[in-house]
Amino acid sequence: MAAINFTLNGSAKTLDVRDPEKPLLYALRNELGLKGAKYGCGLGQCGACTVLVDGEPTRACVVPIASLAGRKITTIEGLGTPEKPHKVQTAFIAEQAAQCGYCTNGMVMTSAALLERTPKPSVTQVKDALAQNLCRCGTHDRIISAVVRASEGTRG
Template sequence: MTTYRLHVNGRTHTVDTEPDTPLLYVLRDDLGLCGAKFGCGLGQCGACTVTLGGAAVMSCLVPVSAVGGRVVGTVEGLGRPDAPGVLQQAFIDEQAAQCGYCIAGMIMRASSLLAHTPAPSEAEIRRHMMPNLCRCGTHMRILRAVRRAAAMLAKGKP
Protein backbone atom coordinates (compact mmCIF):
# COMPACT_ATOMS: atom_id res chain seq x y z
CA MET A 1 0.00 0.00 0.00
CA THR A 2 1.08 3.52 -0.80
CA THR A 3 -0.44 6.82 0.34
CA TYR A 4 -1.53 9.24 -2.39
CA ARG A 5 -2.75 12.83 -2.18
CA LEU A 6 -5.31 13.49 -4.87
CA HIS A 7 -6.76 16.86 -5.84
CA VAL A 8 -10.30 16.11 -6.98
CA ASN A 9 -12.99 18.70 -7.71
CA GLY A 10 -11.25 21.37 -5.65
CA ARG A 11 -10.62 19.19 -2.61
CA THR A 12 -7.56 17.28 -1.47
CA HIS A 13 -8.00 13.63 -0.49
CA THR A 14 -5.56 11.14 0.96
CA VAL A 15 -5.96 7.49 -0.01
CA ASP A 16 -3.99 4.36 0.74
CA THR A 17 -3.99 1.95 -2.18
CA GLU A 18 -1.79 -0.08 -4.48
CA PRO A 19 0.09 1.94 -7.14
CA ASP A 20 -1.54 0.08 -10.03
CA THR A 21 -5.11 0.67 -8.80
CA PRO A 22 -7.07 2.38 -11.59
CA LEU A 23 -8.07 5.96 -10.83
CA LEU A 24 -11.67 4.91 -11.57
CA TYR A 25 -11.68 2.52 -8.61
CA VAL A 26 -10.19 5.13 -6.27
CA LEU A 27 -12.79 7.70 -7.31
CA ARG A 28 -15.70 5.30 -6.87
CA ASP A 29 -14.60 3.07 -4.01
CA ASP A 30 -12.44 5.34 -1.87
CA LEU A 31 -13.91 8.79 -2.56
CA GLY A 32 -17.55 7.83 -3.19
CA LEU A 33 -17.67 9.70 -6.51
CA CYS A 34 -19.75 7.42 -8.70
CA GLY A 35 -20.30 9.65 -11.74
CA ALA A 36 -17.54 7.93 -13.71
CA LYS A 37 -18.80 4.46 -14.61
CA PHE A 38 -17.07 1.17 -15.26
CA GLY A 39 -17.98 0.36 -18.84
CA CYS A 40 -15.47 -1.87 -20.56
CA GLY A 41 -12.32 -1.57 -18.44
CA LEU A 42 -10.31 -1.36 -21.66
CA GLY A 43 -10.51 2.34 -22.53
CA GLN A 44 -12.82 1.67 -25.45
CA CYS A 45 -16.15 3.15 -24.34
CA GLY A 46 -15.45 6.33 -22.35
CA ALA A 47 -18.01 5.77 -19.58
CA CYS A 48 -15.18 6.36 -17.08
CA THR A 49 -13.96 9.65 -18.60
CA VAL A 50 -12.73 12.31 -16.17
CA THR A 51 -10.36 15.21 -16.62
CA LEU A 52 -6.78 14.96 -15.47
CA GLY A 53 -4.87 18.21 -15.61
CA GLY A 54 -7.62 19.50 -17.89
CA ALA A 55 -7.36 16.67 -20.43
CA ALA A 56 -10.05 14.05 -20.90
CA VAL A 57 -8.77 10.61 -19.84
CA MET A 58 -10.34 7.21 -19.41
CA SER A 59 -9.87 6.64 -15.70
CA CYS A 60 -10.03 2.86 -16.03
CA LEU A 61 -6.62 3.04 -17.76
CA VAL A 62 -4.88 5.53 -15.46
CA PRO A 63 -3.14 3.99 -12.46
CA VAL A 64 -3.42 6.16 -9.37
CA SER A 65 0.38 6.33 -9.26
CA ALA A 66 0.34 8.25 -12.58
CA VAL A 67 -1.90 11.06 -11.33
CA GLY A 68 0.85 12.96 -9.52
CA GLY A 69 -0.12 16.50 -8.57
CA ARG A 70 -2.50 16.98 -11.49
CA VAL A 71 -6.06 18.03 -10.75
CA VAL A 72 -8.79 15.44 -11.31
CA GLY A 73 -12.24 16.59 -12.38
CA THR A 74 -15.40 14.51 -12.27
CA VAL A 75 -18.97 15.29 -13.21
CA GLU A 76 -19.76 15.85 -9.54
CA GLY A 77 -17.45 18.86 -9.61
CA LEU A 78 -19.43 20.64 -12.35
CA GLY A 79 -22.65 21.23 -10.44
CA ARG A 80 -25.28 19.82 -8.11
CA PRO A 81 -28.70 18.29 -8.78
CA ASP A 82 -30.36 21.51 -7.59
CA ALA A 83 -27.87 23.73 -9.46
CA PRO A 84 -26.49 21.93 -12.52
CA GLY A 85 -23.46 23.34 -14.31
CA VAL A 86 -23.75 24.77 -17.82
CA LEU A 87 -22.85 21.49 -19.53
CA GLN A 88 -25.12 19.47 -17.28
CA GLN A 89 -28.01 21.86 -17.97
CA ALA A 90 -27.37 21.71 -21.72
CA PHE A 91 -27.52 17.91 -21.62
CA ILE A 92 -30.79 18.14 -19.67
CA ASP A 93 -32.25 20.72 -22.06
CA GLU A 94 -31.35 18.64 -25.12
CA GLN A 95 -32.57 15.42 -23.48
CA ALA A 96 -29.19 13.92 -24.33
CA ALA A 97 -29.45 11.08 -21.82
CA GLN A 98 -31.48 8.01 -22.56
CA CYS A 99 -30.19 5.33 -20.20
CA GLY A 100 -27.67 7.83 -18.79
CA TYR A 101 -24.77 5.43 -18.38
CA CYS A 102 -22.39 7.25 -20.74
CA ILE A 103 -23.47 10.80 -19.92
CA ALA A 104 -21.01 11.65 -17.13
CA GLY A 105 -18.14 10.60 -19.39
CA MET A 106 -19.62 12.53 -22.31
CA ILE A 107 -20.00 15.64 -20.17
CA MET A 108 -16.43 15.41 -18.90
CA ARG A 109 -15.06 14.94 -22.42
CA ALA A 110 -17.10 17.97 -23.54
CA SER A 111 -15.84 19.91 -20.51
CA SER A 112 -12.27 19.27 -21.59
CA LEU A 113 -13.05 20.43 -25.13
CA LEU A 114 -14.78 23.65 -24.06
CA ALA A 115 -12.03 24.49 -21.58
CA HIS A 116 -9.48 24.47 -24.39
CA THR A 117 -11.67 25.46 -27.34
CA PRO A 118 -14.53 27.71 -26.17
CA ALA A 119 -16.08 28.02 -29.66
CA PRO A 120 -15.46 24.66 -31.33
CA SER A 121 -16.52 23.94 -34.88
CA GLU A 122 -18.84 21.05 -35.62
CA ALA A 123 -15.86 19.02 -36.85
CA GLU A 124 -13.90 19.77 -33.66
CA ILE A 125 -16.83 18.68 -31.49
CA ARG A 126 -17.28 15.45 -33.42
CA ARG A 127 -13.57 14.66 -33.40
CA HIS A 128 -13.18 15.37 -29.69
CA MET A 129 -16.27 13.40 -28.66
CA MET A 130 -15.50 10.41 -30.90
CA PRO A 131 -13.74 8.22 -28.27
CA ASN A 132 -16.88 8.11 -26.11
CA LEU A 133 -19.68 5.74 -27.08
CA CYS A 134 -23.41 6.01 -26.45
CA ARG A 135 -25.02 2.64 -26.92
CA CYS A 136 -28.51 4.20 -26.88
CA GLY A 137 -27.71 6.25 -29.96
CA THR A 138 -28.29 9.75 -28.62
CA HIS A 139 -25.16 11.07 -30.33
CA MET A 140 -27.04 13.80 -32.19
CA ARG A 141 -28.58 15.08 -28.94
CA ILE A 142 -25.18 14.96 -27.28
CA LEU A 143 -23.68 17.05 -30.10
CA ARG A 144 -26.55 19.55 -29.75
CA ALA A 145 -25.91 19.72 -26.00
CA VAL A 146 -22.23 20.51 -26.54
CA ARG A 147 -23.14 23.23 -29.06
CA ARG A 148 -25.73 24.64 -26.62
CA ALA A 149 -23.22 24.70 -23.77
CA ALA A 150 -20.64 26.45 -25.96
CA ALA A 151 -23.23 29.08 -26.89
CA MET A 152 -24.25 29.55 -23.25
CA LEU A 153 -20.63 29.96 -22.18
CA ALA A 154 -20.06 32.45 -25.00
CA LYS A 155 -22.92 34.53 -23.56
CA GLY A 156 -21.15 34.61 -20.20
CA LYS A 157 -23.03 31.89 -18.33
CA PRO A 158 -20.73 30.51 -15.61
Template sequence: MPTITLQVNGTARSIDAWDPDMPLLYALRNELGLHAAKFGCGLGQCGACMVLLDDAPARSCVTSVGAAAGKRVVTAEGLGSPGKPHAVQAAFIAEQAAQCGYCTNGMVMSSVALLARTPKPTREQAQQALAGNLCRCGSHDRVLRAVQRAADAGRA
Protein backbone atom coordinates in the same frame (compact mmCIF):
# COMPACT_ATOMS: atom_id res chain seq x y z
CA MET B 1 0.44 0.61 3.28
CA PRO B 2 1.43 3.67 1.25
CA THR B 3 -0.85 6.67 1.11
CA ILE B 4 -1.44 8.60 -2.07
CA THR B 5 -2.91 12.08 -2.02
CA LEU B 6 -5.09 13.07 -4.93
CA GLN B 7 -6.40 16.55 -5.70
CA VAL B 8 -10.04 15.65 -6.45
CA ASN B 9 -12.62 18.32 -7.27
CA GLY B 10 -10.47 20.95 -5.60
CA THR B 11 -9.87 19.03 -2.37
CA ALA B 12 -6.85 17.01 -1.28
CA ARG B 13 -8.00 13.45 -0.63
CA SER B 14 -5.76 10.72 0.74
CA ILE B 15 -6.27 7.07 0.01
CA ASP B 16 -4.51 3.96 1.18
CA ALA B 17 -2.99 2.71 -2.04
CA TRP B 18 -2.27 -0.94 -1.56
CA ASP B 19 -1.22 -0.86 -5.20
CA PRO B 20 -0.16 2.43 -6.89
CA ASP B 21 -1.09 0.78 -10.20
CA MET B 22 -4.72 0.49 -9.05
CA PRO B 23 -7.00 2.20 -11.60
CA LEU B 24 -8.00 5.72 -10.64
CA LEU B 25 -11.60 4.66 -11.31
CA TYR B 26 -11.49 2.19 -8.43
CA ALA B 27 -10.09 4.83 -6.06
CA LEU B 28 -12.76 7.35 -7.08
CA ARG B 29 -15.67 4.93 -6.78
CA ASN B 30 -14.61 2.58 -3.98
CA GLU B 31 -12.38 4.73 -1.79
CA LEU B 32 -13.84 8.22 -2.27
CA GLY B 33 -17.50 7.41 -2.99
CA LEU B 34 -17.63 9.33 -6.27
CA HIS B 35 -19.85 7.38 -8.65
CA ALA B 36 -20.29 9.58 -11.75
CA ALA B 37 -17.43 7.88 -13.59
CA LYS B 38 -18.71 4.47 -14.64
CA PHE B 39 -16.98 1.16 -15.24
CA GLY B 40 -17.72 0.39 -18.87
CA CYS B 41 -15.21 -1.67 -20.78
CA GLY B 42 -12.23 -1.49 -18.40
CA LEU B 43 -9.98 -1.13 -21.43
CA GLY B 44 -10.06 2.63 -22.04
CA GLN B 45 -12.21 2.27 -25.15
CA CYS B 46 -15.72 3.40 -24.23
CA GLY B 47 -15.26 6.65 -22.27
CA ALA B 48 -17.80 5.91 -19.51
CA CYS B 49 -15.06 6.41 -16.90
CA MET B 50 -13.87 9.80 -18.21
CA VAL B 51 -12.51 12.39 -15.79
CA LEU B 52 -10.45 15.51 -16.32
CA LEU B 53 -6.80 15.18 -15.36
CA ASP B 54 -5.13 18.59 -15.34
CA ASP B 55 -8.03 19.77 -17.55
CA ALA B 56 -7.55 17.05 -20.19
CA PRO B 57 -9.97 14.15 -20.63
CA ALA B 58 -8.56 10.93 -19.18
CA ARG B 59 -9.95 7.43 -18.97
CA SER B 60 -9.82 6.59 -15.29
CA CYS B 61 -10.06 2.83 -15.87
CA VAL B 62 -6.59 2.80 -17.45
CA THR B 63 -5.02 5.66 -15.45
CA SER B 64 -3.37 4.53 -12.24
CA VAL B 65 -3.73 6.35 -8.94
CA GLY B 66 0.05 6.70 -8.96
CA ALA B 67 -0.08 8.52 -12.30
CA ALA B 68 -2.85 10.81 -11.01
CA ALA B 69 -0.97 11.81 -7.85
CA GLY B 70 -0.01 15.46 -7.97
CA LYS B 71 -2.49 16.25 -10.75
CA ARG B 72 -5.90 17.91 -10.61
CA VAL B 73 -8.68 15.35 -10.97
CA VAL B 74 -12.17 16.61 -11.77
CA THR B 75 -15.16 14.30 -11.86
CA ALA B 76 -18.70 15.16 -12.92
CA GLU B 77 -19.51 15.68 -9.23
CA GLY B 78 -16.97 18.51 -9.22
CA LEU B 79 -18.53 20.38 -12.15
CA GLY B 80 -21.80 21.52 -10.63
CA SER B 81 -24.64 20.55 -8.36
CA PRO B 82 -28.28 19.60 -8.96
CA GLY B 83 -29.29 23.13 -7.97
CA LYS B 84 -26.55 24.83 -9.97
CA PRO B 85 -25.31 22.58 -12.77
CA HIS B 86 -22.30 23.38 -14.93
CA ALA B 87 -23.27 24.91 -18.31
CA VAL B 88 -22.58 21.60 -20.07
CA GLN B 89 -24.64 19.66 -17.54
CA ALA B 90 -27.49 22.17 -17.93
CA ALA B 91 -27.29 21.88 -21.72
CA PHE B 92 -27.42 18.06 -21.53
CA ILE B 93 -30.52 18.33 -19.36
CA ALA B 94 -32.18 20.89 -21.65
CA GLU B 95 -31.47 18.81 -24.77
CA GLN B 96 -32.40 15.53 -23.06
CA ALA B 97 -29.03 14.26 -24.24
CA ALA B 98 -29.11 11.08 -22.20
CA GLN B 99 -31.14 8.00 -22.85
CA CYS B 100 -29.88 5.14 -20.71
CA GLY B 101 -27.32 7.53 -19.19
CA TYR B 102 -24.35 5.20 -19.06
CA CYS B 103 -22.24 7.18 -21.52
CA THR B 104 -23.35 10.56 -20.20
CA ASN B 105 -20.46 11.01 -17.77
CA GLY B 106 -17.91 10.57 -20.53
CA MET B 107 -19.83 12.73 -22.97
CA VAL B 108 -20.13 15.55 -20.42
CA MET B 109 -16.48 15.40 -19.37
CA SER B 110 -15.24 15.29 -22.98
CA SER B 111 -17.53 18.23 -23.82
CA VAL B 112 -16.24 20.28 -20.89
CA ALA B 113 -12.65 19.67 -22.02
CA LEU B 114 -13.53 20.57 -25.63
CA LEU B 115 -15.24 23.83 -24.68
CA ALA B 116 -12.38 24.81 -22.38
CA ARG B 117 -9.92 24.66 -25.28
CA THR B 118 -12.34 25.56 -28.12
CA PRO B 119 -15.14 27.80 -26.82
CA LYS B 120 -17.05 27.86 -30.14
CA PRO B 121 -16.43 24.46 -31.76
CA THR B 122 -17.80 23.47 -35.12
CA ARG B 123 -20.02 20.40 -35.31
CA GLU B 124 -17.07 18.51 -36.78
CA GLN B 125 -14.81 19.54 -33.88
CA ALA B 126 -17.45 18.37 -31.41
CA GLN B 127 -17.85 15.07 -33.26
CA GLN B 128 -14.09 14.55 -33.20
CA ALA B 129 -13.82 15.39 -29.48
CA LEU B 130 -16.62 12.92 -28.68
CA ALA B 131 -15.53 10.17 -31.07
CA GLY B 132 -13.95 8.13 -28.25
CA ASN B 133 -17.19 8.02 -26.26
CA LEU B 134 -19.43 5.11 -27.14
CA CYS B 135 -23.21 5.42 -26.95
CA ARG B 136 -25.40 2.47 -27.83
CA CYS B 137 -28.69 4.34 -27.42
CA GLY B 138 -28.21 6.75 -30.31
CA SER B 139 -28.36 10.07 -28.46
CA HIS B 140 -25.48 11.50 -30.53
CA ASP B 141 -27.52 14.27 -32.20
CA ARG B 142 -28.88 15.44 -28.84
CA VAL B 143 -25.35 15.38 -27.38
CA LEU B 144 -24.08 17.52 -30.25
CA ARG B 145 -26.98 19.94 -29.72
CA ALA B 146 -26.08 20.11 -26.03
CA VAL B 147 -22.46 20.97 -26.86
CA GLN B 148 -23.69 23.73 -29.18
CA ARG B 149 -26.12 25.01 -26.52
CA ALA B 150 -23.34 25.17 -23.91
CA ALA B 151 -21.04 26.92 -26.39
CA ASP B 152 -23.77 29.43 -27.23
CA ALA B 153 -24.29 30.08 -23.51
CA GLY B 154 -20.60 30.99 -23.31
CA ARG B 155 -20.31 29.74 -19.76
CA ALA B 156 -18.52 26.43 -20.30
Protein backbone atom coordinates in the same frame (compact mmCIF):
# COMPACT_ATOMS: atom_id res chain seq x y z
CA MET C 1 0.95 0.63 1.63
CA ALA C 2 1.81 3.92 -0.05
CA ALA C 3 0.06 7.25 0.48
CA ILE C 4 -0.84 9.14 -2.69
CA ASN C 5 -1.73 12.83 -2.45
CA PHE C 6 -3.83 14.57 -5.06
CA THR C 7 -6.53 17.19 -5.43
CA LEU C 8 -10.06 15.86 -5.95
CA ASN C 9 -12.81 18.26 -6.97
CA GLY C 10 -10.88 21.12 -5.38
CA SER C 11 -10.01 19.42 -2.08
CA ALA C 12 -6.74 17.81 -1.01
CA LYS C 13 -7.00 14.04 -0.65
CA THR C 14 -4.67 11.35 0.63
CA LEU C 15 -5.31 7.76 -0.32
CA ASP C 16 -3.53 4.75 1.13
CA VAL C 17 -2.83 2.41 -1.72
CA ARG C 18 -2.06 -1.29 -1.41
CA ASP C 19 -1.76 -1.89 -5.14
CA PRO C 20 -0.34 1.12 -7.01
CA GLU C 21 -1.55 -0.42 -10.28
CA LYS C 22 -5.19 -0.24 -9.20
CA PRO C 23 -6.99 2.03 -11.66
CA LEU C 24 -8.32 5.36 -10.39
CA LEU C 25 -11.90 4.32 -11.23
CA TYR C 26 -12.05 1.77 -8.40
CA ALA C 27 -10.70 4.25 -5.87
CA LEU C 28 -13.25 6.85 -6.96
CA ARG C 29 -16.22 4.53 -6.93
CA ASN C 30 -15.47 2.28 -3.97
CA GLU C 31 -13.25 4.30 -1.64
CA LEU C 32 -14.15 7.91 -2.33
CA GLY C 33 -17.89 7.41 -2.88
CA LEU C 34 -17.94 9.11 -6.28
CA LYS C 35 -19.95 6.91 -8.62
CA GLY C 36 -20.52 9.33 -11.48
CA ALA C 37 -17.66 7.86 -13.51
CA LYS C 38 -18.78 4.50 -14.87
CA TYR C 39 -17.06 1.21 -15.64
CA GLY C 40 -17.65 0.57 -19.33
CA CYS C 41 -14.75 -1.47 -20.65
CA GLY C 42 -11.67 -1.30 -18.42
CA LEU C 43 -9.72 -0.87 -21.65
CA GLY C 44 -9.82 2.88 -22.21
CA GLN C 45 -11.97 2.36 -25.32
CA CYS C 46 -15.46 3.68 -24.54
CA GLY C 47 -15.07 6.79 -22.36
CA ALA C 48 -17.78 6.04 -19.77
CA CYS C 49 -15.21 6.48 -16.97
CA THR C 50 -13.87 9.85 -18.15
CA VAL C 51 -12.58 12.28 -15.51
CA LEU C 52 -10.45 15.36 -15.96
CA VAL C 53 -6.83 15.19 -14.83
CA ASP C 54 -5.32 18.67 -14.87
CA GLY C 55 -8.19 19.57 -17.18
CA GLU C 56 -7.53 16.79 -19.70
CA PRO C 57 -10.15 14.07 -20.33
CA THR C 58 -8.63 10.90 -18.89
CA ARG C 59 -9.83 7.29 -18.78
CA ALA C 60 -10.09 6.47 -15.09
CA CYS C 61 -10.48 2.73 -15.83
CA VAL C 62 -6.90 2.40 -17.02
CA VAL C 63 -4.92 5.15 -15.30
CA PRO C 64 -3.12 3.72 -12.21
CA ILE C 65 -3.64 5.60 -8.98
CA ALA C 66 0.11 5.78 -8.44
CA SER C 67 0.50 7.99 -11.52
CA LEU C 68 -1.78 10.68 -10.08
CA ALA C 69 0.36 12.03 -7.22
CA GLY C 70 0.16 15.80 -7.16
CA ARG C 71 -2.43 15.98 -9.98
CA LYS C 72 -5.80 17.75 -10.00
CA ILE C 73 -8.71 15.40 -10.60
CA THR C 74 -12.20 16.62 -11.44
CA THR C 75 -15.10 14.19 -11.58
CA ILE C 76 -18.63 14.90 -12.78
CA GLU C 77 -19.67 15.48 -9.16
CA GLY C 78 -17.15 18.31 -9.02
CA LEU C 79 -18.05 19.73 -12.42
CA GLY C 80 -21.47 20.92 -11.35
CA THR C 81 -24.09 20.33 -8.71
CA PRO C 82 -27.86 20.04 -9.03
CA GLU C 83 -28.10 23.57 -7.62
CA LYS C 84 -25.31 24.91 -9.81
CA PRO C 85 -24.89 22.75 -12.89
CA HIS C 86 -22.10 23.28 -15.40
CA LYS C 87 -23.31 24.89 -18.64
CA VAL C 88 -22.77 21.61 -20.47
CA GLN C 89 -25.01 19.85 -17.97
CA THR C 90 -27.71 22.51 -18.29
CA ALA C 91 -27.59 22.07 -22.05
CA PHE C 92 -27.75 18.25 -21.86
CA ILE C 93 -30.88 18.55 -19.70
CA ALA C 94 -32.45 21.08 -22.06
CA GLU C 95 -31.81 18.81 -25.06
CA GLN C 96 -32.85 15.67 -23.10
CA ALA C 97 -29.53 14.29 -24.34
CA ALA C 98 -29.57 10.90 -22.62
CA GLN C 99 -31.34 7.62 -23.08
CA CYS C 100 -29.98 4.96 -20.73
CA GLY C 101 -27.47 7.57 -19.55
CA TYR C 102 -24.60 5.20 -18.93
CA CYS C 103 -22.28 7.02 -21.33
CA THR C 104 -23.44 10.45 -20.20
CA ASN C 105 -20.67 11.01 -17.67
CA GLY C 106 -18.03 10.66 -20.37
CA MET C 107 -19.97 12.80 -22.81
CA VAL C 108 -20.38 15.62 -20.30
CA MET C 109 -16.77 15.54 -19.09
CA THR C 110 -15.26 15.37 -22.58
CA SER C 111 -17.56 18.15 -23.80
CA ALA C 112 -16.68 20.37 -20.84
CA ALA C 113 -12.98 19.92 -21.62
CA LEU C 114 -13.64 20.70 -25.30
CA LEU C 115 -15.36 23.99 -24.46
CA GLU C 116 -12.43 24.99 -22.23
CA ARG C 117 -10.09 24.62 -25.21
CA THR C 118 -12.49 25.61 -27.97
CA PRO C 119 -15.31 27.83 -26.68
CA LYS C 120 -17.15 27.92 -30.04
CA PRO C 121 -16.64 24.54 -31.67
CA SER C 122 -18.07 23.67 -35.07
CA VAL C 123 -20.26 20.56 -35.36
CA THR C 124 -17.27 18.74 -36.89
CA GLN C 125 -15.08 19.75 -33.96
CA VAL C 126 -17.72 18.45 -31.55
CA LYS C 127 -17.91 15.15 -33.43
CA ASP C 128 -14.13 14.84 -33.47
CA ALA C 129 -13.80 15.64 -29.77
CA LEU C 130 -16.35 12.94 -28.92
CA ALA C 131 -15.15 10.41 -31.51
CA GLN C 132 -13.69 8.13 -28.83
CA ASN C 133 -16.74 8.29 -26.58
CA LEU C 134 -19.21 5.54 -27.39
CA CYS C 135 -22.99 5.73 -27.03
CA ARG C 136 -25.01 2.59 -27.76
CA CYS C 137 -28.52 4.05 -27.56
CA GLY C 138 -27.98 6.49 -30.44
CA THR C 139 -28.21 9.73 -28.49
CA HIS C 140 -25.40 11.30 -30.53
CA ASP C 141 -27.46 13.90 -32.36
CA ARG C 142 -28.86 15.34 -29.11
CA ILE C 143 -25.43 15.35 -27.53
CA ILE C 144 -24.07 17.35 -30.47
CA SER C 145 -26.99 19.78 -30.09
CA ALA C 146 -26.33 20.06 -26.36
CA VAL C 147 -22.66 20.90 -26.80
CA VAL C 148 -23.50 23.48 -29.45
CA ARG C 149 -26.17 24.92 -27.14
CA ALA C 150 -23.68 25.10 -24.26
CA SER C 151 -21.30 27.05 -26.51
CA GLU C 152 -24.17 29.41 -27.35
CA GLY C 153 -23.70 28.52 -30.99
CA THR C 154 -26.13 27.21 -33.60
CA ARG C 155 -26.06 23.91 -35.45
CA GLY C 156 -26.41 25.63 -38.80
